[in-house]
Amino acid sequence: MKRIEIRYGGDSYSIGGREPGELMEAIAQAVDSGGAWLEVNDGEGQQRTAFIHVAPGTPIALILMPGSEGGPSDG
Template sequence: MKRIDIYYGGEHYSIGGRRFEDLREEIEAGMIAGPYWLEVNDGEGQMRAAHLLLTPGVPLAIVPVPDEYPGPSSDGASSEAGPPRVG
């Protein structure tokens, strides 16, 4: 896994070098124990450490980002299907 994207309070953060399942278990255990600080990366390029306070009622999403995305085919067209055409 390349990284895990974190969406917290309408902002985007990331975590690298972690397994998705391990991070999910860490968050669940921290939430059971009470308020919990999660260390994440803030920013693109030069990363800065940020600490997110996880408490009940605060929206949080963790999204695994795979190592490779489907890329363009050899003819330059995307391998993903586009939206359906209307009309």
Template sequence: MKRINILYAGTQYSISGRDVDAVKEEIRAAIESAVPTWLEVNVGEGKYKRADILLTPGVGVAVIGIDADD
């Protein structure tokens, strides 16, 4: 996987250097938890610019694995 795109509340973010299944599991566990959890992502393109998104029930999250060939 080259990177993982995250669509969160209609905005696109990305994560690199992580396994897509591990990210999905982290999101699932966070949403099921009684404690709000932050997920570190990148916003924009080019130079890394950190953003933290709050994972809570009711907020739409999509996980899209992007292969090196895409």
């Protein structure tokens, strides 16, 4: 299972169980469509479900957590 940290709006979130390439494609589709909501986890320890709005011009970073693989260079 993959765990990906997301930096968005100065805050950190995470997503588990998704491949990095799949997540990058979902973000690209959100941007291409003018914007969409992405379900993420918020919080340390007891996580809460959160939604972030991804749209054109929105800075977002994906960080693969140790032990995760499957980023853009993996094909």
